[in-house]
Amino acid sequence: METKKELKILLWIIIVFAIVFFLPVGNERFLNAITASLDLLKWYAREHIVLCLLPAFLIAGVIAVFISQASVIRYFGANAKKWVAYSVASISGAILAVCSCTILPLFTSIYKRGAGIGPAITFLYSGPAINILAIILTARILGVEIGVARTIGAIVFSIAIGLIMAFIYRHEEENRKEEQTNLITAMNQKTISETAALLFSLVFVLIFANFGMPSNKDISNIWFILWLYKWYITGFFALLFAFLLIKILKISWRKVLIITLLTAISAIVSHIYIQPSLAPLLPMLVGIALLSLIILQDKSNYENKEWIYSSWDFTKQILPLLAIGILISGFLLGSTHDDVNISGVVPKEWILTLVGDNSFFSNLFASVFGAFMYFATLTEVPILQGLMASGMGKGPALALLLSGPSLSLPNILVIRQVLGTKKTLIYVCLVIVLSSISGMIFGLL
Numbered sequence: 001m002e003t004k005k006e007l008k009i010l011l012w013i014i015i016v017f018a019i020v021f022f023l024p025v026g027n028e029r030f031l032n033a034i035t036a037s038l039d040l041l042k043w044y045a046r047e048h049i050v051l052c053l054l055p056a057f058l059i060a061g062v063i064a065v066f067i068s069q070a071s072v073i074r075y076f077g078a079n080a081k082k083w084v085a086y087s088v089a090s091i092s093g094a095i096l097a098v099c100s101c102t103i104l105p106l107f108t109s110i111y112k113r114g115a116g117i118g119p120a121i122t123f124l125y126s127g128p129a130i131n132i133l134a135i136i137l138t139a140r141i142l143g144v145e146i147g148v149a150r151t152i153g154a155i156v157f158s159i160a161i162g163l164i165m166a167f168i169y170r171h172e173e174e175n176r177k178e179e180q181t182n183l184i185t186a187m188n189q190k191t192i193s194e195t196a197a198l199l200f201s202l203v204f205v206l207i208f209a210n211f212g213m214p215s216n217k218d219i220s221n222i223w224f225i226l227w228l229y230k231w232y233i234t235g236f237f238a239l240l241f242a243f244l245l246i247k248i249l250k251i252s253w254r255k256v257l258i259i260t261l262l263t264a265i266s267a268i269v270s271h272i273y274i275q276p277s278l279a280p281l282l283p284m285l286v287g288i289a290l291l292s293l294i295i296l297q298d299k300s301n302y303e304n305k306e307w308i309y310s311s312w313d314f315t316k317q318i319l320p321l322l323a324i325g326i327l328i329s330g331f332l333l334g335s336t337h338d339d340v341n342i343s344g345v346v347p348k349e350w351i352l353t354l355v356g357d358n359s360f361f362s363n364l365f366a367s368v369f370g371a372f373m374y375f376a377t378l379t380e381v382p383i384l385q386g387l388m389a390s391g392m393g394k395g396p397a398l399a400l401l402l403s404g405p406s407l408s409l410p411n412i413l414v415i416r417q418v419l420g421t422k423k424t425l426i427y428v429c430l431v432i433v434l435s436s437i438s439g440m441i442f443g444l445l
Contacts, residue, residue: 029343029345029347030345032342032343032344033330033331033332033334033343033344033345034331035335035342036330036331036334036335036342036343036344037326037327037328037329037330037331037335037344038327038330039330039335039340039342040326040327040329040330040335040337040374041323041326041327041330043335043337043338043340044322044326044374046277046278046281047337048099048101048102049319050280050281050284050285051209051210051280051281051284052099052101052102052206052210053101053102053105053315053318053319053322054284054285054288055202055205055206055209055284055288056102056103056104056105056106056206057105057311057312057314057315057318058202058288058307058311059105059106059199059202059203059206060105060106060108060109060310060311060314061109061307061308061310061311061314062195062198062199062202062307063106063109063110063113063199064109064112064113064307064310064314065303065306065307065310066195066198066199066303066307067113067195067199075088076088076089076110076114076115076116076119076120076123077114077115077116077176080116080119082118082163085116085118085119086118086119086122086159086162086163088119089115089119089120089122089123089126089158089162090122090123090126090130090155090158090159091126092123099128099375099405100128100374100375100405100406100407100408100410100411101322101374101408101410101411101414102127102206103123103124103127103128104318104322104411104414104415105314105318106123106127107120107123107124107127107415107418108314108317108318108414108418109314110123111418111419112418114176116166116173116176117162117165117166117169117172117173117419117423118162118163118165118166118173119162120162121161121162121165121427122158122159122161122162124406124415125154125157125158125161125162125406125431126154126155126158128405128406129154129157129158129402129405129406130151130154130155130158134380134381134405135147135150135151135154138150138381138401142381142384142388142397145394146394146397146398146401146442149398149438149442150398150401150402153398153401153402153435153438154402154406157402157431157434157435157438160434161427161430161431161434164430165423165426165427165430168426169423194244194248197244197248198241198244198248198249201237201240201241201244202241204233204234204237205234205237205238205241208226208230208231208233208234208237209230209234209280209284211226211227211230212227213227214227231280238263238287239260242256242259242260245291249301249304250301251294251295251298251304255294258290259287259290259291259294262286262290263283263286263287263290264283266282266283266286266287267279267280267282267283269282270282270283292308292311295307295308296308317414317417318414321410321413321414321417322410322413322414323410324410324413325374325408325409325410325411325412325413325414326374326409326410328409329372329373329374329408329409329410330344330374331344331345332344332345332346332372333346333369333372333373334346334348336383351365351369351387352387352391352392355369355387355392355393355396355400356391356392356393357393358393358394358395358396358439358440358443358444359440360436360440362393362395362396363395363396363399363435363436363437363439363440363443364399364432364436365396366392366396366397366399366400366403366435366436366439367399367400367402367403367431367432367433367435367436367439368403368432369400369404370399370400370401370402370403370404370407370435371403371404371407371408371412371428371431371432372407372408372409372412373404373408373409374408374409374410375404375405375408380400380401380404380405384397384400384401387400393443394442394443395439395440395441395442395443395444396439396443397439398435398438398439398442398443399435399436399438399439399440400435400439402431402434402435402438402439403431403432403435406431407428407431412424412428415427
């Protein structure tokens, strides 16, 4: 046994040594790939960590602590009615309109609270895939046909993949059903309406803080109007959340007032002294940091402290894996965002050559490429617009639209930690295969 262990260590030493020894340090493509991986990580840190993931971790903490296990089991558990479980999972996931990484803490939270694997997977897929804004943008930029095909495909997929996963692991689900039937859960002190108010105020802060500018900048466009007033709307829901901290969580109004005033001051300071793209980060950081500190110092309510501890647990579990995944994804596939387009070690010319027709291989390759590349919310549309202008077929374009937003390499690494290697592989393969078949059928039509 000791010999095997030592041989394993020796093997890893040899592998690492060989990689370092043969590093193509002077190669331009290799250097570009390193730049791409760091650029993608920097962009992700600026655009997604503070405004997307930090509120998502707080939401996941609310689900884990304030929503009773009995409630999760009732609507998502193995004993729940299927039409209720899958309907609620697909709708609640779609409402969030988040990227493949932001959905992870929420998925992890409901799954660990007792949700069945089928509804949990439906929720996991639907959040990034059934994004109303992205679907509208797809129809306007890439055409109504591909917009409608994406809508139908995403809705059907979210439920179909969940049902297939539940069928494959039906024996495991039967065991969970038996366990949940005999489970006696502790009653939460919060009512359903109180928890829902707390949860949805945070959800709307998350949604409007990340509300992207629509392509149609007409004053008659409702999405453009919402974008113009996004920070006023975000501020309104933040104030509602502050009120609920006093009303529901019984946090001292003086402490909440201090948090609110300091957050408002930081917003004014950042607006004056920080560049516009980074200005919203400071008040979000200040608000969350002060809230966490005040709750952790409060010795009168352990449940509130448990919320912050739970959110921190999700942060520790998910952030490192995301960082590793983003670095690998950027190195292999490049960094494409805003006006930046840095190639990875895989040349983009190869990709366009492989997805130029409607063969099954082209659709399969597009699905696999989409599954491992990272797409932020709404960015997949302009990226695909460029690829289609360079010769990408409509079938592979749809295949990438159905696999890309719902999966990414960082996303897969985190799912593996939650579900295990085997379940993750099956989920990824289902997304890739169904996306490939849908792309091929769409291309033929």
